[in-house]
Amino acid sequence: MVYVFDGTKIGFLTALLIAFSDPVAIVTSKQTQIPLGMTVMQVHNDPVRAKKAEERLFSFDPDCLFDLDRLLRSGMQNNEQLAFRYLRFIAQEKRPVSKRLANPDVFAAVECIKKVGLEIHKMHGFIRFMETASGALYAPFSPDNDICDLILPHFRARLPQFPFVLHDVKRKKAAVYDGTSTFVAPLAQADVLLSADELGWQSLWKEYYGAVNIPSRKRLKQMRGYMPQRYWKFLPERQESPPDL
Amino acid sequence: MNLLPKKIGNFFGLIYEQMFDFCFLMVYNRDMISEEKLKILTESAKYDVSCSSSGSARKNAGGMGNGYVAGCCHSFTPDGRCVSLLKILLSNDCIYNCKYCPNRLDADVPRATATADEICQLTIDFYKRNYIEGLFLSSAVYKNPDYTMEQLLLVVKKLRTEYGFHGYIHLKGIPRADERMMTEAARFVDRMSYNVELPSEKSLKLLAPQKSKESLLTPMKTLATQTERFREEKRKGFVKGYFLPAGQTTQMIIGASPEADGHILRLTNALYQKNGLKRVYYSSYVPVVRDKSLPEVGAGQLREHRLYQADWLLRFYGFSVEEIVEENENLSMEFDPKCAWALRNMHLFPVEINRAPLETLLRVPGIGAKNAYKIIEARKYTKLTFEDLTKMRVALKRAKHFITCNGKFFGAKNEHAVRGLLTAAETQESAEQLNVFGMLSTPQNALIALHGQL
Ligand code: SF4
Numbered sequence: 001m002v003y004v005f006d007g008t009k010i011g012f013l014t015a016l017l018i019a020f021s022d023p024v025a026i027v028t029s030k031q032t033q034i035p036l037g038m039t040v041m042q043v044h045n046d047p048v049r050a051k052k053a054e055e056r057l058f059s060f061d062p063d064c065l066f067d068l069d070r071l072l073r074s075g076m077q078n079n080e081q082l083a084f085r086y087l088r089f090i091a092q093e094k095r096p097v098s099k100r101l102a103n104p105d106v107f108a109a110v111e112c113i114k115k116v117g118l119e120i121h122k123m124h125g126f127i128r129f130m131e132t133a134s135g136a137l138y139a140p141f142s143p144d145n146d147i148c149d150l151i152l153p154h155f156r157a158r159l160p161q162f163p164f165v166l167h168d169v170k171r172k173k174a175a176v177y178d179g180t181s182t183f184v185a186p187l188a189q190a191d192v193l194l195s196a197d198e199l200g201w202q203s204l205w206k207e208y209y210g211a212v213n214i215p216s217r218k219r220l221k222q223m224r225g226y227m228p229q230r231y232w233k234f235l236p237e238r239q240e241s242p243p244d245l
Numbered sequence: 246m247n248l249l250p251k252k253i254g255n256f257f258g259l260i261y262e263q264m265f266d267f268c269f270l271m272v273y274n275r276d277m278i279s280e281e282k283l284k285i286l287t288e289s290a291k292y293d294v295s296c297s298s299s300g301s302a303r304k305n306a307g308g309m310g311n312g313y314v315a316g317c318c319h320s321f322t323p324d325g326r327c328v329s330l331l332k333i334l335l336s337n338d339c340i341y342n343c344k345y346c347p348n349r350l351d352a353d354v355p356r357a358t359a360t361a362d363e364i365c366q367l368t369i370d371f372y373k374r375n376y377i378e379g380l381f382l383s384s385a386v387y388k389n390p391d392y393t394m395e396q397l398l399l400v401v402k403k404l405r406t407e408y409g410f411h412g413y414i415h416l417k418g419i420p421r422a423d424e425r426m427m428t429e430a431a432r433f434v435d436r437m438s439y440n441v442e443l444p445s446e447k448s449l450k451l452l453a454p455q456k457s458k459e460s461l462l463t464p465m466k467t468l469a470t471q472t473e474r475f476r477e478e479k480r481k482g483f484v485k486g487y488f489l490p491a492g493q494t495t496q497m498i499i500g501a502s503p504e505a506d507g508h509i510l511r512l513t514n515a516l517y518q519k520n521g522l523k524r525v526y527y528s529s530y531v532p533v534v535r536d537k538s539l540p541e542v543g544a545g546q547l548r549e550h551r552l553y554q555a556d557w558l559l560r561f562y563g564f565s566v567e568e569i570v571e572e573n574e575n576l577s578m579e580f581d582p583k584c585a586w587a588l589r590n591m592h593l594f595p596v597e598i599n600r601a602p603l604e605t606l607l608r609v610p611g612i613g614a615k616n617a618y619k620i621i622e623a624r625k626y627t628k629l630t631f632e633d634l635t636k637m638r639v640a641l642k643r644a645k646h647f648i649t650c651n652g653k654f655f656g657a658k659n660e661h662a663v664r665g666l667l668t669a670a671e672t673q674e675s676a677e678q679l680n681v682f683g684m685l686s687t688p689q690n691a692l693i694a695l696h697g698q699l
Contacts, residue, residue: 099622099623099625099626100623100626100627101619101622101623101636101637102623102626102627102629102633102636102637104636107636107637121315121317124313124317125317125318125319125320125375125378126319126320127375128374128375128376129373129374129375130374131373131374137373137374139375155375157305157311158305158309158310158311158411158412159309159310159373160305160307160309161307161308161309162309162373197277197370200277201277201370201371201374202374203280204277204278204280204283204367204371205371205374205376207280207283207284208283208287208331208371209320209322209328211283211284211287211288211291212287212290212291212322212326212328212332213291213322213323213324214291214322214324214326215323215324217324217325218323218324219323219324219325220323220325221325222321222325223321223322223323223324223325226318226321226325226327227320227321235320237320238320
C-alpha cells in the first residue's frame with residue numbers, strides 16, 4: 001500500500017507507525033511517487049502517537065532524529081521511502097544501524113543524509129551575497145535540498161554585523177538574519193536595490209577569477225564535478241549578468 | 246533559532262530600518278584597487294600551489310569573519326582548481342634575480358605595487374560577499390627584505406585591527422628580513438610559509454643566488470619553537486590570542502635541479518618531523534628562461550603527482566620513507582607508490598578483508614583511508630563478501646589482487662599477471678590527467694607557469 005503523508009515530521013512518524021508491518025509499504029508525500037494501480041491511504045497526523053514514536057526511536061539511536069531531519073529535507077525523489085526503511089530497521093533492531101553499510105537500505109539512507117550535509121558544506125562556499133543599498137546582504141540560491149535555515153548559522157557567526165537574507169528561490173522561502181535574531185519566512189520575490197559599488201566589486205571578482213585560471217589546463221569535467229552547473233546561475237564569476245529576480 | 250514564520254509585508258523595508266544601527270559601525274575608506282593592478286598582482290600569484298584555508302578555528306570577535314577548520318572552496322576555475330583564498334602579491338617589483346622566476350629583476354614584465362588599504366579593502370569586500378575564505382598574501386622583494394616585510398606586516402595588522410577582519414590569512418615570509426617582524430606577523434596570521442624553493446643548497450646557489458638554505462630554514466625553525474612556546478603559555482593562561490593556529494607550510498620546485506625523489510622525500514620527512522610543518526607542496530618545474538644552468542625540459546606533472554602520493558603515505562598511511570624509495574632513486578612512474586611497495590612485498594598478500602587490522606588494510610593498493618574505516622565498521626555486523634564491498638562502493642580494480650573476502654580470492658593468478666593488470670588500470674585512470682599534463686608545456690604557458698614569489 002502507498003501511505004501518503006503531509007511531508008512533516010509528525011506526518012512521517014504517524015505513517016511509520018501505520019505502515020510498520022507492511023512489507024511492500026511505500027511512504028511518500030509526493031503525488032509523483034505514487035505508482036499506478038496501488039492502493040493509496042491518506043495518513044492523518046497523530047501528534048500524540050508520533051511523539052511517543054519519536055521518543056522510542058531516540059532511545060534506540062540518539063542520532064536517528066537528526067538523520068530523519070536530514071532525510072526529510074532531501075530533494076531526492078524517494079527520500080521519504082529511504083527514511084521509512086531506515087527508521088523501521090532501527091526500530092526493528094532497537095539499536096543504531098548506521099554503520100551496517102553492507103545493508104542496502106542503510107547504505108542508501110546514509111548516502112542520502114551525506115548528500116544533504118555535503119550541500120550544506122558546499123553552500124557555505126557557493127553562496128554569493130550582493131550588497132544592497134542599505135548595506136544588508138542578499139543571496140538568492142536554489143539548493144537541491146531544503147537547507148536555507150541550516151546554512152544560516154555559519155554566516156551569522158562570521159558576519160554578525162550584517163543583516164542578510166538567504167533566499168531559496170526554488171522553495172520560495174528565506175532564512176533571515178536581521179542583525180539580532182534569525183527566522184524563516186515565505187518569500188516569493190525580493191526587490192533588491194544594489195549598492196553603488198556592488199557591480200564594481202562583482203567585476204573585480206570576475207577579473208580575479210579569470211586571472212587565477214590556468215587556461216592551458218582545461219579540466220571542465222572536474223570543475224563541473226566540484227561545482228555543478230545548476231549552481232552557476234547565482235555565481236557572478238560563472239554568469240554574464242546577475243540572475244533575474 | 247526562531248523557526249516560526251513571521252509574516253512580514255515589507256520584508257526588506259523592515260530590515261532596512263533595523264540596519265542603520267549596525268551597518269556603518271565600520272567606516273571604510275573605500276579604496277577600490279584598479280582592475281589592471283589586480284590582474285598583474287594576481288596573475289603571478291596564481292601558480293602557488295597551496296590554496297588551503299583549513300586548520301584555523303579563529304573566532305569572530307566583532308568585525309567580520311572566522312576560521313573554518315575544515316577549509317572551504319568558494320569556486321572552481323575551468324582548470325579544475327579550488328578557489329579558496331584571494332592570492333595576491335603586494336608587489337611584483339623584485340630586486341632579486343632567481344633564474345626560474347618571471348618577476349626577476351631582469352625580466353621585462355609590467356610591474357605593480359598595491360597599497361595596504363587596497364589589499365585590505367579588497368579582502369574585506371570579497372569576504373563579505375562570500376567570494377573567498379581569506380587572504381593569501383606574498384610579495385616579491387621590493388626595495389629590500391626589511392621594507393617588504395614591514396609592508397606585509399602593515400597589511401595584516403591593519404586588516405586585523407582597523408578593518409576588524411577575523412577570516413583566514415596565509416602570509417608568505419620574506420627571507421633575510423628582521424626576525425622581529427616575522428614574530429609579530431605570526432600573532433596576526435593563521436599560517437605562514439617560507440619556501441624551501443629547491444631541494445638542496447647547491448641548487449639554490451646555482452638558481453637562486455640571493456637565497457640560501459639557512460635563510461629559508463632558520464625562520465621556519467624559529468617559528469616552530471615560538472609556536473611551541475606560545476601554545477604552552479596559552480595553556481597556562483599567560484598569553485591570549487593566536488600564533489599561527491594553522492601552522493607552517495612550504496613549497497619546493499621539482500625538476501629544476503637534479504635531486505632524486507628519494508632525496509626530496511627525505512627532506513620532506515625531516516620538515517614534517519623536525520619543523521612540525523603542516524604541508525609540503527611540490528610544484529613541477531617548467532622551463533621559461535633559457536639558461537645553461539636550467540634544464541631544457543620541465544618535470545612532468547606525473548612526477549609531482551607521485552610525490553604527493555608518497556607524501557600522503559608518509560602522513561596518513563603509516564609508511565616510513567625507507568619503505569617508499571631509496572635515497573638516490575626516483576619513484577616509479579608506472580605504479581603509484583603504494584602499488585609499487587605492494588609489488589615489492591607480494592609475500593605479505595593477500596590479506597583477509599574480514600580480519601586484517603586497520604594498519605594492514607591501509608596498505609592495500611586501491612583502498613583509501615575512508616574505505617578502510619568503512620570496512621572495519623561494516624565487518625562488525627556481517628562477514629563481508631566481494632559483493633558487499635562493491636555495494637559499499639569500495640574500488641576493487643586494484644585491491645582485488647591483494648585481498649581475500651571470506652577466504653575467496655578474486656585477483657589474478659600470478660604476480661606477472663597482477664603487474665600487467667595493474668599497469669592497465671593505472672594507464673586508464675591517468676590517461677585523462679596525462680593529457681592535461683601534456684598541454685602545459687608550451688613555452689607561453691611555461692612562462693606564466695613559474696611561480697613568482699617567495
Ligand atoms: S622568486 Fe621571489 S625573490 Fe626570486 S626573483 Fe622571483 S619574486 Fe624575486
